Amino acid sequence: DQQVKQNSPSLSVQEGRISILNCDYTNSMFDYFLWYKKYPAEGPTFLISISSIKDKNEDGRFTVFLNKSAKHLSLHIVPSQPGDSAVYFCAASAGETSGSRLTFGEGTQLTVNP
């Protein structure tokens, strides 16, 4: 079963506009959520994370929102830049007992057009 889902395989936005990437999860034990960015031929790179005790975390152009009641999180990129074009993965962790195990979504390919 897919415990973390990214329902949009792709997203295309214009440079300077907002990119919103969405992620849903089903496991109530998840208490920490992360976003990774991946370019072709490279490993995923950590972007931003959020603990379940918060509903928002901001880092520069990147903001992650968490809605625990809806089991939904989103990543906002403002303003979007062509260099942001990559595959974005949402990931979740179920606490210290799960160690470093992350459960990933399928990824969303973001394309930012100049």
Next chain:
Amino acid sequence: KAGVTQTPRYLIKTRGQQVTLSCSPISGHRSVSWYQQTPGQGLQFLFEYFSETQRNKGNFPGRFSGRQFSNSRSEMNVSTLELGDSALYLCASSHPRVGYNEQFFGPGTRLTVL
């Protein structure tokens, strides 16, 4: 500080063979996790090693195994290769204290099984 390194970067094997992949974590990181990425499946957790002990295991058959050495370097082995084992194998390391869920990924080993 050097990042996570993986060797080899590319590998071609035939069905029935076995393969060993290597991962060197970031200096000071004691946790090493392995993931398999295939098209449409996202990243699937294989296993995690911490202080030479397997701490977590994903839902993969026993043909997939791993180990960690005293210097935190890790290897994973796949025996009796099948066509479906063709994938990008990613290794990630994390520090046990700082953001233990924030894993740093290597570039991956692209395995092709013919």
